[in-house]
Amino acid sequence: QSALTQPRSVSGSPGQSVTISCTGTSSDVGNYNYVSWYQKHPGKAPQLMIYEVDKRPSGVPDRLSGSKSGNTASLTISGLQAEDEADYYCCSYAGSYIYVFGTGTQVTVL
Amino acid sequence: EVQLVESGGGLVQPGGSLRLSCVASGFTFSSYQMNWVRQAPGKGLEWISYITSGGNTDHYADSVKGRFAVSRDNAKNSLYLQMNSLRAEDTALYYCVREGHYWFDPWGQGTPVTVSS
Numbered sequence: 001q002s003a004l005t006q007p008r009s010v011s012g013s014p015g016q017s018v019t020i021s022c023t024g025t026s027s028d029v030g031n032y033n034y035v036s037w038y039q040k041h042p043g044k045a046p047q048l049m050i051y052e053v054d055k056r057p058s059g060v061p062d063r064l065s066g067s068k069s070g071n072t073a074s075l076t077i078s079g080l081q082a083e084d085e086a087d088y089y090c091c092s093y094a095g096s097y098i099y100v101f102g103t104g105t106q107v108t109v110l
Numbered sequence: 111e112v113q114l115v116e117s118g119g120g121l122v123q124p125g126g127s128l129r130l131s132c133v134a135s136g137f138t139f140s141s142y143q144m145n146w147v148r149q150a151p152g153k154g155l156e157w158i159s160y161i162t163s164g165g166n167t168d169h170y171a172d173s174v175k176g177r178f179a180v181s182r183d184n185a186k187n188s189l190y191l192q193m194n195s196l197r198a199e200d201t202a203l204y205y206c207v208r209e210g211h212y213w214f215d216p217w218g219q220g221t222p223v224t225v226s227s
Binding site for chain 2: 001032034037038040045046051057097104
């Protein structure tokens, strides 16, 4: 049950795009299309942004998109806005009712 | 409004026990699997336990297996986490989360647990 690997931080100017990677193994990310992404602002509860790799819950802007290739999932934020500045975590189902989260990525809007 | 409210956190000595509670509202609690996720200070999110909608199956992360036990009372719309043999590394904010189809939403605001002498 090792954590999925994410970059510690990414940054971009308003309007730019940033992509956060989430690397696992063939036992989790590579084996299931059950990757989800969560946004967490300081002092607030995490919020679901993406589920099942690339699906957006209602209310999540289409500037956020998810994808997966092999053992690596990705979250792209297009048209970066100040409100996107937060921590982002990926999460993958790993079989047998076990889940594993990513190490987390801090997104900074310059 | 779908809501989860945790309680029961606090300061406990190493080796001690604590029982967390989570009360659900705004949805049919008995129809959903539930989980606990924690975040240690300055660290990332860590999934720690899962329980089926009926409460008859549970699973745990290796880090808490054998020390923590999850349970639920569907008549009271409540989820519990019994934490025994607590260690300093269990210090964290503990979140109650509803499980959808392999995703977590919503999350409660969390209840803090501090293990220290």
